[in-house]
Amino acid sequence: MIVEYIRYRIDRQDAEEFEAAYGRAVVPLATAPQCVDYELSRCVEEPEWYVLRITWTSAEDHVRGFRGGERFGAFFAEIEPYVQQIEEMRHYERTAVGGTGSSTPSLYDWAGGTEAFERLTETFYVQVLKDDLIGPLFAHMDPGHPKHVAMWLAEVFGGPSRYTDERGGYHHMLARHLGKAITEPQRRRWVDLLMDAADEVGLPADPEFRAAFASYIEWGTRLAFANSQPGARPPRQAPVPRWGWGVAPPYTPSS
Numbered sequence: 001m002i003v004e005y006i007r008y009r010i011d012r013q014d015a016e017e018f019e020a021a022y023g024r025a026v027v028p029l030a031t032a033p034q035c036v037d038y039e040l041s042r043c044v045e046e047p048e049w050y051v052l053r054i055t056w057t058s059a060e061d062h063v064r065g066f067r068g069g070e071r072f073g074a075f076f077a078e079i080e081p082y083v084q085q086i087e088e089m090r091h092y093e094r095t096a097v098g099g100t101g102s103s104t105p106s107l108y109d110w111a112g113g114t115e116a117f118e119r120l121t122e123t124f125y126v127q128v129l130k131d132d133l134i135g136p137l138f139a140h141m142d143p144g145h146p147k148h149v150a151m152w153l154a155e156v157f158g159g160p161s162r163y164t165d166e167r168g169g170y171h172h173m174l175a176r177h178l179g180k181a182i183t184e185p186q187r188r189r190w191v192d193l194l195m196d197a198a199d200e201v202g203l204p205a206d207p208e209f210r211a212a213f214a215s216y217i218e219w220g221t222r223l224a225f226a227n228s229q230p231g232a233r234p235p236r237q238a239p240v241p242r243w244g245w246g247v248a249p250p251y252t253p254s255s
């Protein structure tokens, strides 16, 4: 991927029409398969300055694919009057420096931290052991198992990396599932009992948290199922996955 920055200096009296023109220009841009995302920002301190950022799949895709393609005409027709006001138009490569901040709480924090995951797995495995369908799979489980699974879940949802640091990480978890030949009804029961336990211990019930939580559990159990089948050859080493909010971050009512 490559990021194109275009810096404009637009006279104040033209600002409204400039933004409206870009509002129209992005219609063909947004449907271009070469375009990953885009954003037009106005400078707060000197409002005549604008920066347009477009992420392209590659510089070549931009130059040959988009500019040489069918959508460019409609895009360019809108912004052509402002070409003379461009102060910089260049492609930038990403470096190794980048990341996200902490303005959104992790799922781990939202759930209530380590103590919440420990309550969850304690309650869950009491029911698991009583269950006719999956109880026998856990008949010889280590007494520390509920805590270990809580450590895993805490790490996945953005908490401390204790499962990796103290318990062998992904490799160890995988080894505990290999050859178990979990069946689909067993996988499904595991999910159902975990969701019941989440209600019982009062994990946050808001739709955004539960959607993200259920999404990981669905993904994780399907992998556990697949990896447990005879002859499965999953990767032996991988980082513990990290799961976030997805497309529905925590709901914050507007005042």
Ligand code: HEM
Pocket (backbone or CB within 6 Å): 134, 137, 138, 140, 141, 142, 145, 148, 149, 152, 153, 167, 172, 173, 176, 177, 180, 182, 186, 187, 190, 191, 216, 217, 218, 219, 220, 221, 224, 225
């Ligand atoms: C999101 C899905 C899942 C997660 C996160 C998960 C997590 C784990 C972890 C972390 C361990 C190793 C604990 C340790 O360090 O000792 C483990 C072991 C195990 N898991 Fe899972 N698991 C999942 C799904 C399943 C499912 C669907 C089944 C079967 C229905 C299952 C059956 C087992 C069994 C039998 C063990 C070994 C227990 C023992 O004897 O100690 N897991 N799991």
